[in-house]
Amino acid sequence: MTVEKLRRIVEELPPELYSKVRAAKVRGNDLRLLTGIDDLASLAKHIHGAHQASLVTMHATDDRAAEDCFKLYVVLSPRGIDAYVTIIAPLEPRSQRFVSLTPQINEADWYEREVQDMFGLEAVGHPDPRPLVLYDDWPQGEHPLRKDFPLDRRPPRVRSAYHFTKVEGEGVYEIPVGPVHAGVIEPGHFRFSVAGEPIINLEVRLGYVHKGIEKISESTPYWRGTHLAERISGDNSVAHSTAYCQTVEALASAEVPERAEYIRTVMLELERIYNLIGDISGIALDTAFSVGAANGYLLREKALNLNECLTGSRLLRSVNVIGGVRKDLSANDREKTLSALVRLKLEFEDLVDLMITSTSLLDRVETTGRLSMEMAVRLNVVGPVARASGVDRDVRRDHPYAAYDRLNFLVPRGTAGDVNARTRLKMDEVRESFSLIDQALDGMPAGPIRTVVDNIPAGEIAMSLVESPRGELVHWILAGKEKPYRHKIRDASFCNWLAMEEAVLGNIVPDFPLINKSFNLSYSGNDL
Known part of the structure; x- marks a missing residue:
């Protein structure tokens, strides 16, 4: 059925676009279309609009050694089917220019700026071609993801300055915040333009914790890649390592044991629980609701202790391996987990009651930091932030992986799109996670927890999405010999930072920390 739907996407192309498709093939649930670089924007725009497709990722590869060109890859997810459309467009030999997609597909904005920085390709017609990843003192002509840029290269630094968007008018002034913040918050610069009290513009400048993960991965053997994936964003270790393992397993056409899929599901939901309880507690803290914050952080600590009891790691590190999981869950582990979850559920409901009946808290969160559904769709926002604005989207349901297709769960949604909606939605998602773990533990089949994965063919492409x-x-991996030739990673935060720039507009600067916490985006995951 999926294959037929993908074929119809090609067959239903307008004649002027159909003639531009040089080759089309289906691998699994991925339709791959080869087209010319001059036709990439129009073909992507049509599929994006005609099939209500979201932009999953856009990136480049350096294939000059084998094919004397760079290539662009645009991956789209058509609404309503568990499938993808990958458009591949080689640039002309020795060319470094392509027509920008951003004027037609708004969410391509940061992807194209990243391609310009890391590969030196020019997105012609991009409305904001300023650097995104590379910093003010980075020299011209040095592009780290090109194959002729060695991993250990340290280019000489130059003097330069980043030009923030200038908002002018009577009574308008700027407030720079960061990049160094109080506490343990990661570095990021926020440039506010304010007229009196309301924020009229916010520009986010990130990249301070860029680690070169994608470049490092190109020299990291597959079996070591899970270690690297777990360090992309530390509090999403299971989500990133699951996506990495599933991508490599897909490259090798390997079938993971069913028991391992259930264990991965349990670990993914344990990770979701401690993260979302931390988010909810942070909202209480930033509204000066100290009792709620104290109770919430205590509950998060108990969830972390359960993680350590089961895996030896509070952050659930070293759970995944390619082909399955490293450690089985014994009958004793199962009973400990179920017993701990009973107590966590009761204490969590007490926390929820405490927060939703606090008039002082509700006064701060209602109508604050509102993001409309229209803007969320336009910016391709993902996760709880999107669902709180009414977007019906969840990878666990729409593109099932691990054991999610064998479990029952709801996808909560809000409508208001404010801090209150995001907080309430996360409360509902914690409840769903409790239910998913109960089901997974009850329905977990016996059997092995790992299979051998080898014979990964060079030149093959695979991708995995995970709902962190x-x-x-x-x-997304283009396979090389014993290690990735190109490894593209896109964290959820990469999609959502621009949405926060929109959500703060019209709010006052003192509410920014609260809005920021309700998004709770990862600087490290964004910066890679």
Whole structure:
């Protein structure tokens, strides 16, 4: 059925676009279309609009050694089917220019700026071609993801300055915040333009914790890649390592044991629980609701202790391996988990009651930081932030993986799109996670927890999406010999930072920390 739907996407192309498709093939649930670089924007725009498709990722590869060109890949997810459309467009030999997709597909904005920085390709017609990843002192002509840029290269630094958007008018002034923040918050710069009290513009400048993960991955053997994936964003270790493992397993056409899929599901939901309880507690803290914050953080600590009891790691590190999981769950582990979850559920409902009956808290969160559904769709927002604005989207249901297709769960949605809606939605998602773990533990089949994965063919492509606590994340690999030739990673936060720039407009600066916490985006996951 899926294959037929994908074929119809090609067959229903307008004649002027159909003639531009040089080749089309279906691998699994991925329709791959080869087209010319000059036709990429129009073909992507049509599929994006005609099939209400979301932009999953956009990136480049350096294939000059084998084919004397760079290539662009645009991956789209048509609404309503568990499938993808990958458009592949080689640039002309020795060319470094392509027509920008951003004027037609708004969410391509940051992807194209990233391609410009990391590969030196020019997105012609991009409305904001400023650097995104590379910093002010980075020299011209140095592009880290090109194959002729060695991993250990340290280019000489130059003096330069980043030009923030200038908002002018009577009574308008700027407030720079960061990049260094109080406490343990990661570095990021926020440039506010304010007229009196309301924020009229916010520009986010990130990249301070760029680690070169994608470049490092190109020299990391597959079996070591899970270790690297777990360190993309530390509090999403299971989500990133699951996506990485599933991508490599797909490359090798390997079938993971069913028991391992159930164990992965349990670990993914345990990760979601401690993250979302932390988010909810942070909202209480930032509204000066100290009692709620104290109770919430205590509950999060109990969830972390359960993680350590089961796996030896509070952050659930070293759970996944390619082909399955590292450690089985014994009958004793099952009973400990179920017993701990009973107590966590009761205490969590006490926390919810405490917060939703606090008039002082509700006064701060209602109508604050509102993001409309229209803007959420336009910016391709993902995860709880999107669902709180009414977007009906969850990878666990729409593109099932692990054991999710064998479990029953609801996808909560809000409508208001404010801090209150995001907080309430996360409360509902914690409840669903409790239910999913109960079902997974009750229905977990006996059997092995790992299979051998080898014979990964060079030149093959695979991708995996996972619904992390922050939303949809993506790992895409073009296989090399014993290690990735190109490894593209897209954390959920990469999609949502621009939405926060919109959500703060019209609010006052003192409410920014509260809005920021309700999004709870990862600087490390964004910066890679």
